[in-house]
Amino acid sequence: MRRADRLFQIVLLLDRGRAVTARELADALQVSERTIYRDVADLGRSGVPISGEAGVGYLMRPGYRLPPLMFDAEELAALALGSRMVRSWADPALGRAAERALMRIESVLPQALRQDPARDALLVPGFHVPEAMRAPMTALRASIAAHHKVRIAYARADGLASERVIQPLGLVFWGETWTLGAWCELRGGFRSFRLDRIAHLTPLDEHFDSTGMLVRYLMSVQQEDDQASPAPSTKQE
Incomplete structure (x- = not known):
């Protein structure tokens, strides 16, 4: 990485509203902490308003505007x-x-x-992802962002249909299949729902606390699906 690019990356990493340590910057940019110290000092001399405190890290002071972006x-x-x-x-x-x-x-x-x-020449065909797989995404993304529960009519792989209330956490793409990671109130646990098996969904006004739930869902998938596969083999409805 060119030094100019590295300096720009440091500005981007510091422009996130939280303190970042020299070790975190060094790990992200794959350089030594000594290099980070030198680069931050040079940025400060050039007018970039970076504050630093021992044991806390570096922080960009409010009001700084990044220069225009350029890409290679x-x-x-x-x-x-x-x-x-x-x-x-x-x-x-x-x-x-x-x-x-x-x-x-x-x-x-x-x-x-x-x-x-x-x-x-980088092509991305979409014909292998049917419309039924994408259709519920807009409504689900809105419910995930608002932390609102959703009522769905769902058909399992064996054809058994059910209606249930879920707490939607995240949408996961497995190459050909979109699934919704959620807490299922009917089952009392995390479940993965194929989007093309959702026959109908109704966003609800009821709010749920999603703090830490997406991480816990991902950990449950990883723990229960230790074999490589294109989609989770356990807890998929």
Whole structure:
């Protein structure tokens, strides 16, 4: 990584509203703490308002505006690939947002970087992800963000249908399948629900406390599915 790029990354890492230690910065950028000390000192001399306190870390003082963004060819390829994944595999609202974001980035690029055959050759077909798999995503994302419970009509793999109230925690893509990680009030435990088996969903006004629940859900999936597979083999309804 070029030093200029490293300095910019340090500014980004410090512009998150919390103190960051030299060790955290060194680990993130794969350099020594001595290098971080020198870089932060140089940033301070150049006018970047960084505060530092022993035992606490570095913190960006409020009011600093980052300089305009610039990307190299590999970073642009990664952004383009991610945008195409979202457009092909996620719900239409997220797909349109990803396309708008990429257009904003491309609008400020130098002409030489706007067209890149290597970047255009990164293709993301979406025909293997059926519409039924993406259809519930917009409503579920809203309920996850608001920490609101959802009532769903759901059909298991064996065809058994049920209606249940769940606490939605996160959406997980497994290559061909989207699942919803949730706390199921009917089962009294974490469950994974395939989105294409949700026949109907109704967002509820009832709020739930999601603190730490997504981490606990992921830990339960990891603990109970120790064999590599494209989707969780246990606790999937």
